[in-house]
Amino acid sequence: MSEITEAPHGDLLVMLRHAPHGGLWLREALDLALVGAAFGQSVSLLLMGDGVWALLREQGPGPLGQKGSQSTFEMLEMYDIERLYVDADSLETRGLTPDDLLLPVIEVSAPELSTVLAGHRQIFNF
């Protein structure tokens, strides 16, 4: 049974479409999500394309001198950001399954994507 319904899903949807570590896209997108949550908005994340790599398990800060995103993702629950949508096709194309990911996610099929987008009042695309 799909978890995607027509009902409103939240105030703010932040779309993550870039892989971690290569740039600041992920870090600055998550910053916006955390600020939204801190302001009391109901926030969801949607990982698409290379953005799905951000949730891969066992990522350390590594040799690039960046903080890494794992610690931020682990903080999401504390900020009441519990809806993590992942584009199912993006996962499959990269040979990944939800079991490879750090946190439980809601898989979204291509036809369901528009429902998720329509269910949020404000969308930011990173």
Next chain:
Amino acid sequence: MRYALLVLGGPYSHQAAHSALRFAHAAIARGHRVDTVFFYHDGVYNASHFAAPPQDEPHLVDAWCDLQRTHGTTLQVCVAAALRRGLLDAREAERHGKSGVSLEPPFELTGLGQLLDIGQTHERLITFAP
């Protein structure tokens, strides 16, 4: 219509900033308002006071300032994104012990909460990203 623009691309490296400016002028020419432009991610480089492009190229930083002067558009820059990229107004330069000031009015440093606020107070928020 009251528009706000979100610019995520640096000047010259990507088309995003140039397109955002063109959009602003086109919207205003049609009788709409572009009340706020918010610069985030590499878009903060649009506020670099030290930008000195060749004279036969459009000067994007000056073009943003003109937009503010002519149409009253507020130019807001995310402070966290700006500081890590070396864009500091007089106050931040002093706080961090830097001798230059790389961000000046009409650009103003502000927080990300302001971006969320803009999304709610304007009729449309349009993102220009690389």
